[in-house]
Amino acid sequence: MSTLTKITTVESKLFLRDTTSAVMTFALPIGLMVVFGSIGLGEDDPEAGITKAFLPVMALALSAALLGLSVLPTVLATYREKGILRRLSTTPVHPGNVLAAQLLVNLAALIAAAVIVVLLGAVAFDLGTPSNLAGFLVAFVLTATALFALGLLVAALAPTGKAATSIGMLLFFPSMFFAGVWTPGDLMPSWARPVRDVSPLGAGMEALQDAWNGAWPDGTNLLALVVVTVLAGGVAARVFRWE
Amino acid sequence: MPIIEVTNLHKVYGSTVAVDDVSFTVEEGEIFGILGPNGAGKTTTVECIEGLRRPDGGSVSVLGLDPARDRAEVRGVLGAQLQESELPEKITVAEALDLYASFYPSPANPAELLADLGLTEKAGTRFEKLSGGQKQRLSIALALVGNPRVAVLDELTTGLDPQARRDTWQLIEQVRARGVTILLVTHFMDEAERLCDRLALIDGGRVAAIDSPAGLVARVATEQTLRFRPSSPLDEAILTALPDVTGVSRDGGHYVVTGTGNLPYTVITTLAAHDVVAAELRMDQASLEDAFVAMTGRSFEPQAAA
Numbered sequence: 001m002s003t004l005t006k007i008t009t010v011e012s013k014l015f016l017r018d019t020t021s022a023v024m025t026f027a028l029p030i031g032l033m034v035v036f037g038s039i040g041l042g043e044d045d046p047e048a049g050i051t052k053a054f055l056p057v058m059a060l061a062l063s064a065a066l067l068g069l070s071v072l073p074t075v076l077a078t079y080r081e082k083g084i085l086r087r088l089s090t091t092p093v094h095p096g097n098v099l100a101a102q103l104l105v106n107l108a109a110l111i112a113a114a115v116i117v118v119l120l121g122a123v124a125f126d127l128g129t130p131s132n133l134a135g136f137l138v139a140f141v142l143t144a145t146a147l148f149a150l151g152l153l154v155a156a157l158a159p160t161g162k163a164a165t166s167i168g169m170l171l172f173f174p175s176m177f178f179a180g181v182w183t184p185g186d187l188m189p190s191w192a193r194p195v196r197d198v199s200p201l202g203a204g205m206e207a208l209q210d211a212w213n214g215a216w217p218d219g220t221n222l223l224a225l226v227v228v229t230v231l232a233g234g235v236a237a238r239v240f241r242w243e
Numbered sequence: 244m245p246i247i248e249v250t251n252l253h254k255v256y257g258s259t260v261a262v263d264d265v266s267f268t269v270e271e272g273e274i275f276g277i278l279g280p281n282g283a284g285k286t287t288t289v290e291c292i293e294g295l296r297r298p299d300g301g302s303v304s305v306l307g308l309d310p311a312r313d314r315a316e317v318r319g320v321l322g323a324q325l326q327e328s329e330l331p332e333k334i335t336v337a338e339a340l341d342l343y344a345s346f347y348p349s350p351a352n353p354a355e356l357l358a359d360l361g362l363t364e365k366a367g368t369r370f371e372k373l374s375g376g377q378k379q380r381l382s383i384a385l386a387l388v389g390n391p392r393v394a395v396l397d398e399l400t401t402g403l404d405p406q407a408r409r410d411t412w413q414l415i416e417q418v419r420a421r422g423v424t425i426l427l428v429t430h431f432m433d434e435a436e437r438l439c440d441r442l443a444l445i446d447g448g449r450v451a452a453i454d455s456p457a458g459l460v461a462r463v464a465t466e467q468t469l470r471f472r473p474s475s476p477l478d479e480a481i482l483t484a485l486p487d488v489t490g491v492s493r494d495g496g497h498y499v500v501t502g503t504g505n506l507p508y509t510v511i512t513t514l515a516a517h518d519v520v521a522a523e524l525r526m527d528q529a530s531l532e533d534a535f536v537a538m539t540g541r542s543f544e545p546q547a548a549a
Contacts, residue, residue, distance in 0.1 A: 014331050090293050
């Protein structure tokens with residue numbers, strides 16, 4: 001077994017043993033789907049500009065944001081704070097392997113959450129499946145990379161695990177607002193819409209909803225996601241310290 | 244060939260000189276100690292040996308390799324136990340050992356190592372549930388799992404209770420018996436005295452002296468003190484007449500005799516010749532701490548509970 005495989009296996013076990021991350025990743029989107037699906041929020045509302053893509057996309061975008069902005073940076077900053085990355089530096093294995101393993105584990109968790117959400121929507125609430133699958137996958141990958149890059153930036157800047165959680169939450173709530181989680185579609189005030197189109201979670205949700213409804217994601221949304229990935233990832237790579 | 248060779252090591256952090264000028268060699272199979280107060284530059288010195296830091300001056304060689312340049316090779320033969328380094332809370336003892344074993348080309352058998360360190364019963368226990376002593380033993384196990392030729396152990400027993408400290412010392416002697424050369428960093432005098440074959444006393448980023456613990460003490464040990472209560476009245480003159488005795492004083496019912504050479508033997512045989520038994524006999528000799536004070540001209544700092 002290669003070193004990365006071995007580390008990823010161990011990190012997956014640790015991820016699943018941590019109740020908080022397991023609940024955030026799986027229970028929250030499922031709960032949202034069940035609660036809002038049952039009260040009929042999942043149906044089309046043309047007057048408000050809301051489609052049935054909104055509920056499943058919101059559920060999986062929340063998973064992505066929690067994993068990327070909270071779980072990933074908290075674990076990495078804690079590993080650095082506790083000297084775990086430094087300890088690895090004294091072995092023949094570079095601590096970068098742990099970072100890579102964490103990205104893989106969080107990505108796997110996100111994919112699992114997305115599959116659960118889509119299946120649940122299709123089977124239990126008649127929400128259908130993404131009509132433009134290729135577009136949906138592109139939007140999904142770019143949303144994940146943008147949020148994970150932001151997470152790496154938080155991990156790079158936060159001195160401790162607790163600080164990483166706090167910074168992650170500071171990013172999470174405005175992201176939810178500008179993504180239109182509380183004000184979907186045309187309910188969002190007009191002044192906030194330009195921010196929605198380029199904020200990572202907003203652009204991601206727009207792109208995912210467009211693809212779910214059969215269209216190609218808007219270029220502005222995709223470009224915004226790429227820019228966030230490159231900027232946040234680039235700065236994170238420059239300032240990240242192993243100790 | 245020395246296993247570790249440090250020559251005129253110099254390391255600066257910003258405007259602070261952490262290590263000014265440190266040189267020493269560690270021979271194969273010995274337990275070499277680096278002893279000094281907090282902030283003396285001990286950890287920085289070993290971090291340069293471990294390849295975690297790059298020296299600003301001087302050179303470091305481990306088995307003829309440069310830790311900064313030949314990182315991979317040095318990491319394959321050197322096992323490190325770091326000060327204040329933890330593991331993920333939810334990893335089990337067996338998982339951690341197994342994972343670290345996978346990093347090395349010819350690792351030790353994790354199960355045997357667990358047995359040697361008395362951790363077999365804890366194999367399935369998560370790191371967060373281990374006691375301080377158990378965490379420390381696991382940390383030593385991780386330093387040894389790659390079958391290193393050198394183990395660098397930094398502040399091994401800080402924070403342990405007295406029993407756990409003694410157990411750990413015994414363990415270190417077992418490790419050396421397996422043929423591993425050990426570089427031990429400590430600020431505990433008793434630990435250095437008990438374990439080390441040779442010691443470098445470090446103060447203010449410089450080496451004050453290098454010798455065996457007994458050799459260091461002998462450098463400053465000019466006087467010994469005997470204190471006892473004589474079983475029957477004693478004429479001081481029989482003691483002051485002895486060539487080894489430099490002074491006799493009384494402290495209540497006790498006598499305090501200072502002197503040089505083979506003082507205890509001379510005093511006790513003389514007392515016996517006069518049918519006096521020395522009760523509550525206590526002897527004070529210079530300790531490593533006295534040696535440190537004499538060589539650096541300042542007292543050893545109070546031991547901070549790091």
